[in-house]
Amino acid sequence: MSLSIIIWLPAVAGALSLLAPRAVAGRLAVVGALATLVLAVILLVGFDNSAPGLQNVTDQNWISALGIHYKLGIDGLNVWLLTTTAMLFFAAILFASFREWERPNLFFFFFAVAESAVLGAFCAQDLILFVVFFDLMLIPFYFITGMWGGEGRVQATTKMVIYTLIGSLLMLVAAVATGVIAAEGGQPLTFAISGLQQAGLSTGTQEWIFLGFAAAFLVKMPLFPLHGWMPDAYRTMPLPALAVFSGILSKVAAYGFLRIVIPLFPDGAAHFQELLLLIALASIIYGSVMAFTQTNLRLIFGFSSVAQLGFIVLGIFALSPRGAEGALLQMVNHAVITVPVFLIIALLAARSRGSEDIREMGGLAFRAPLLAALFLIVSLATLAMPGSSNFIGEFYILLGVFESKTVIAIIAFSGVAMAAVYALRAYISTMHNRVGAQATPREIGLQDALVLVPLVLVILALAIYPQAPLKAAQGPAARSVAKARLALDPLDQRASTQKISQVTP
């Protein structure tokens, strides 16, 4: 099946909903997202875990003068993320379609275009194509935040775009440089990721190119200290959009490290490993502490995201197969958890006259046991309760780090403990305690339950059977970090080459 269909289907549906009458705009977008989800699931079912290399490849010349291809493909790195994205976007769009929006046609158009862009970024197998999708997915969120956001939206959305685009424009330079410098020896100009892997750029070149990519990804996630745009944007973005923004867009950045940066610039990755690990560590601690001090639910989980992404980066830059697998699993986990969290926040806010402050909430559990149960499961998953899939992900990550950087792993472990504190605090103060002054306890509606219950079931399913994404990730994750491991520890050459020969056919 052509990946192009999956990628562009939502955008087509969005374009249709732009032209459709107001009343059906949302439904059209939902139908588009649902069809995408169905196709993505078919794709996942048909995916062959054992086959190395890319599957379902689409490869066409796009800009032949520059050797840029429209190349898409899936492998173990992105197939789960792809399906997760389709599922979560469907959930968010469905959730949004139950609500009233000003100018709904435009709203759902932007939402659907965002889905296309994210799917494209996950599937892209050409550097420039990746950059294109990566930048493109920002634009719909610019408009969604600016047009439907809360107070201070214009300023917040502008800040967000400028921050993230500084990063991604530097990435563009880095990407172009990669192709151009790799072609300097007389080879034809190509930007295909698989083609560039053999390029062998000099260490110095790799280092500055690495920084360009890292800038883009770290801002997008965001990690401390590049998170300056995050609080404002999180405060104002409409919640269904924020759910996918926080849940999925940040994963594109993390995925970019595994797909592009580490395989293509292994020397750079090895050179900056400690810097990235420290940034990740700082993010874990900073994010956890901030999440604990905030009272706005959006920010609690916004900063929690910072911490969680810290873990993911920690796993990636352990530069070990274990860590990378854990990071990939954790990407899926965090995405699956974050989206229901923000949708639940929307429900909570609706039950406390629009306030998202935990001091004004409370006591919902009695009147709304189902809502409380859903939130409880999500909260426990967030704090990586043993038995949850997050636990496995974080365990793998810490294990990967522990092998080489023991001290960092031990400090990072404190992040796990802190997660328990802020997640439970958020749960208790909204669901238990005294009924808040503004709160009007009400059970979750049927429509919203229709969205949230399946999502929570997915969380439970992942908890029971986390092997599914892990199995897909195993080979590609090891391949992704193999070269960087080699660069890190040349003495380990024999073991590493053995490993490479094991995983490459």
Place this chain on the structure above:
Amino acid sequence: MSINWYLAVSATVFCIGAAGVMLKRNPLVILLCLELMLNGANLSLIAFSRMWGNGDGQIFAIIVMVVAACEVTVGLGVIVALHRRRLPIDADELRELQG
């Protein structure tokens, strides 16, 4: 005779013109100074033409004269139009546009 003398004169004329454009207020004087700049360049063109013994520079100079005449004509036209609108003929008073 060294060509440097000619170049010195032409550079002086050019610089006087440039200084005039920057310092003078009256657009008419500014136009005059623009002419000085162009003619300074003309002088050096002719001197170089003599030095190299080919006619290129002289032809160039003649063409420049034509062009300079056009420029002044247009300049005067605009100044007249400004005058008709009873605007002050003083570059400092042209305050509608703030640079």
Place this chain on the structure above:
Amino acid sequence: MIAAAATSIKAPYIDWAAFSPIVALICGAVIVLLIGLLPGRRVREQIVPGATVLTLLATLGLTIWQWGENTSIISGALAVDRLSLVLNVVFVATGLVTVVMSLRERATVQAGQGEYYTLLLASLAGMAVLVAAQNLVTLFVGIELLSIPLYVLCASELQREKSLEAGLKYLVIGSVGSATLLFGLSFIYGATGSTDFSGIAAALSSKGETIASNPLMLTGLGMAVVGLGFKAAIAPFHQWTPDVYEGAPSPITSFMSVATKAAAFGIFLRFMDVAVIDEALTWQPLLAALAAITIVVGNVGALAQTSVKRILAWSSVAQGGYLLVGIVVSSAAGLEATLYYLVVYVVMNLAAFSVVVARERETTHGDSLSAFAGLGSKRPILAVPMTIAMLSLAGIPATAGFIGKLNLIGASVDGDYAWLGVLIAIGSAISLAYYLRIVAVMWMPDRRGDSPETDRPHGQPEIIGLAIICSAATIFFGIIPSPIYDLVRGAGESIGLL
């Protein structure tokens, strides 16, 4: 005696076929001027613009007829090659757009239709001469033929003081630039003994000394760059730009911002890459510094503006900085990247300016940002093209501007000027602050207190059509860029670059 002399004159051979686009423009200018003298309102309002359009179409036809030609005509005065032909197409397209924008413009009435359109055609002829020039004399003639009609066009809205002031200001500063350029050219002639680009190049390479050791040549080159910098609005010689752009009638502003820029960069490319290419190592750092300054100054200058025309003026300065990067690297890739970006820049800037022109006539706010408030819900048909133009100017993917920047960055890395590529990226990021301000004003107005807009819905389908065509082209070339590649391919080889 006279008879003997007469027989001994050997006129240069003129390849009229290759020369024909320029001839068509000049003849058209004369004819339009004469038609404008005929009495009758219909003549002025329909036949004169019609004749102008016909002239432009004829020029376009002749240019396409000569496509693929690579010769030098009239004793080496002009070159007909890919570079000049591509730019001719750009000029003609811009001319057509300007004619359409001017149809309902007050300036045409005040200045007289015949004169207005004649000046436009004359200026276009100057551009065509300029980008084909491969001799210092034709270079100077071209630049003046381009500029002098523009001085008048800037001042053509005779009843508005700002317009007259803009004309005078442009005249004074433009003439200073011309004089500086001329002085520089005279030195280059003095240093090499030739006014011909290839002669200059030959003299430079035969002497075996670098420019740096030849003060005459160094001064001459420096002054020539400064003079061209005035025309191309390269910082620090850009100060006139915001004022003149704001004061001139909007169709003329749009014409200046694209066509003049294209012409100035066209000759910049040819002069640098043909006449003094052997000394590239000497002037590359100089131009690189200018490019860096221009990118920074242009983008920072735009931040504080509230008039859309002024924002676009500063933005055009910044865009000039990006274009300069392609010249700095002095390679075929660089030349083609600059040419590519010029084509793209013309399309997206024209989209922006057509919306500005349309809004100027619809509201009483002129070109201030408030004229665009809430446009997204009131007039999406104008807001969408403007949004696309802004995003493209900022270099967002799926627009032509992105591919243009991609090329420039690629050329800069290829030419070992990667830091300029990084600067392009940073400049684009800064530029988002003002481009997005315009977008935000249109789509994200304050919910409270929507400004009571005094719209005068104005039948101007042609301008709305222009905005839509240009913005659609911006998206189209962002997704399918190959037509522009086909257009510019070979321009570098045609002037002998590697």
